[in-house]
Amino acid sequence: MTVRMDLNADVGESFGTWVLGDDEAMLEVVTSANVACGFHAGDPTAIRRTVARAAERGVVVGAQVGYRDLAGFGRRRIDMEAADLTADVLYQLGALEAMCRVAGTRVAYVKPHGALYTTAAVDEGQARAVVEAVLAYDPALPVLCQPGSVLHSVAEQADVTVVGEAFADRGYLPDGRLVPRSLPGALVTDADAVASRVLRIATEGTVIAVDGSLVALPARSVCTHGDTPGAVALAGAVRTRLEAAGVTVAPFVMTEPTDTTGTTGT
DSSP states (O other): OOOEEEEEEEEOOOBTTBOOSOHHHHTTTOSEEEEEOSSSSOOHHHHHHHHHHHHHHTOEEEEEEOOSOTTTTTOSOOOOOHHHHHHHHHHHHHHHHHHHHHHTOOEEEEEEOHHHHHHHTTOHHHHHHHHHHHHHHOTTSOEEEOTTSHHHHHHHHTTOOEEEEEETTBOBOTTSOBOOTTSTTSBOOOHHHHHHHHHHHHHHSEEEOTTSOEEEOOOSEEEEOTTSTTHHHHHHHHHHHHHHTTOEEOOSSOOOOOOOTTOSOO
16 A cells, blocks of 8 residues: 655744745645744735745645734643634634635645644643634634544544644654653754654654654654754655655645636726
């Protein structure tokens, strides 16, 4: 059986004159793009430009939805009422969909960002709020999340497609959770080490945790964070290693071009 793996990256996170990551180069490597929606990062111009570049290169676009936290880059947990969080996720989906529509593509999946990702992985209330937004907007949209997480379970129970995700550049705890960014071992930046661990994930479905133990990690997509040092080189090393081993690198969801006739006004 052919082994397939999607490569995704967080992009579109620049804001005004502040530039984060090399989106142009990253979009030459990955097969799916988690595009910021303006709440944790990204301004309208940056988001529109990123979506257009992704569409030109045939890279699938996903909504990287997060807390309304520009100052903290969405990496600070915010305790919100479920209805408010659902509305915030819907708002972000609608904003990104507009940029996709004029670029001739569409939002093809949803992935929480930062603290929302880690919170929804363990908090049923916030996980359910994210899923409710997906159900209200488009129940056919897959949710990209941590395998075995609370969000994974809640989405499955709601008959929402779930795609398991691994992180190329993040350390794992023995229980399968990510090492908090405040602790040693949170980031993995050696290209050879990153490529080797992703190949293991793709072919064996496991990863070695920071304590040396082996952790099951069934994933169909692997993420490289755009703000990790040397992110593009890491993603390139991963793709090269996978393809050399015979792994097919391809998006987990396929999209068709969208008709943009009549969307630009008169």
